[in-house]
Amino acid sequence: QISPPPFPSSKKTRLELIRVSAAVMGIEFSYAAETAFVSPTLLKIGVQHQHMTLVWCLSPLVGFFLTPVLGSLSDRCKSNYGRRRPFIFLLSVGVLLGLLLVPNGEDLGYAFGDVDPYAGNGTLPVQSVLPHRATALEAEETSEEVLTRPSHPWAIFFTILGTVMLDFDADACQSPSRAYLLDVTIPEDHARGLSTFTIMAGLGGFMGYSLGGINWDDTAIGIAFGGHVRAVFSLITIIFILCVSFTITSFSEIPLWILEEEIERQCSPT
Numbered sequence: 001q002i003s004p005p006p007f008p009s010s011k012k013t014r015l016e017l018i019r020v021s022a023a024v025m026g027i028e029f030s031y032a033a034e035t036a037f038v039s040p041t042l043l044k045i046g047v048q049h050q051h052m053t054l055v056w057c058l059s060p061l062v063g064f065f066l067t068p069v070l071g072s073l074s075d076r077c078k079s080n081y082g083r084r085r086p087f088i089f090l091l092s093v094g095v096l097l098g099l100l101l102v103p104n105g106e107d108l109g110y111a112f113g114d115v116d117p118y119a120g121n122g123t124l125p126v127q128s129v130l131p132h133r134a135t136a137l138e139a140e141e142t143s144e145e146v147l148t149r150p151s152h153p154w155a156i157f158f159t160i161l162g163t164v165m166l167d168f169d170a171d172a173c174q175s176p177s178r179a180y181l182l183d184v185t186i187p188e189d190h191a192r193g194l195s196t197f198t199i200m201a202g203l204g205g206f207m208g209y210s211l212g213g214i215n216w217d218d219t220a221i222g223i224a225f226g227g228h229v230r231a232v233f234s235l236i237t238i239i240f241i242l243c244v245s246f247t248i249t250s251f252s253e254i255p256l257w258i259l260e261e262e263i264e265r266q267c268s269p270t
Contacts, residue, residue: 012189017196019250020184023088023177024197025204026243027170029236030095032208034170037229038102038163045106045152045159055160059167067172074176082253084180091176092244094169096237101162103233109155177247184251204243211235 012020039052047055070087077083101108110116178197185193216222216231225231 010186012185012193014192014196016250017181017185017189017193018200019246020181020193021177021197021200021247022243022250023092023247024174025200026092026240027095027173027177028201028204029208029211029239029243030099030166030170032205032212033099033233033236034102034163034166036209036212037232038159038166041102041105041229042156042159042163045109045155047156047160055163056167058160058164059171062164062168063171066168067175070172071175074179076256078256080255082180082183083256084176084183085248085253087176088173088180088244088248091169091173092240094165095173095240098162098164098166098169099233099237099240101158102166103230105157105159105162106152106155108158109152112154112158114152114154180247180253183253208236 042052042055043049070091074083074087077086079086106114178194181193181197182190212232216225216228219231221235222228222231225234
């Protein structure tokens with residue numbers, strides 16, 4: 001008797017498709033935090049406005065070389081956990097590190113030896129005169145008035161590192177997330193699955209930007225986390241962990257080595 005092939009065989013409900021697509025919603029939440037707060041944060045610690053595009057080009061440059069390699073490795077991954085979930089997990093760790101580094105880069109800089117040049121000399125630090133929601137132009141004008149040169153080299157390093165990790169890993173994580181959706185659903189569910197995937201991405205972006213529009217400074221959450229920016233990044237970090245956890249625990253993948261054995265068995269003469 002020939003056993004049925006180890007492929008998905010049942011249709012998924014809409015709730016199951018939502019759970020499989022939850023990771024992309026978390027990714028869009030992280031994009032929202034990055035887009036809204038990275039530039040003002042970099043300007044606040046001394047990065048000049050004309051250098052901002054150089055910071056933003058680093059992630060696409062890294063992705064140009066690494067994304068095809070990651071895709072090839074994912075297609076050939078023989079882990080017992082499947083081909084996609086190990087990469088979703090690893091790239092999600094990179095996103096989490098980015099979400100932690102960006103709002104805390106300045107404090108890490110002080111821990112590694114940055115010196116506050118305004119301590120004790122009566123000059124206001126730029127963060128005391130720069131609003132949390134300052135535009136790039138306002139931040140640049142303020143930083144030029146207060147700063148004459150970058151004064152936080154370690155803070156700049158950690159914040160840029162976090163930006164690159166957050167942007168690259170969020171970009172790269174979308175491909176295995178989409179492939180995972182297609183791998184665990186039957187062909188008849190692919191259209192519904194991809195539409196659900198797109199809807200979840202849109203909801204994540206909408207709610208992520210809305211989260212940043214709330215004035216957290218005057219709330220218990222904002223006070224507990226240390227201000228508006230940290231509150232937003234902390235909440236989005238929690239949401240991202242939940243979303244990715246929902247996805248990677250939803251359905252088991254068929255390991256590649258089992259698929260290869262099944263294909264070889266079906267192709268071999270009886």
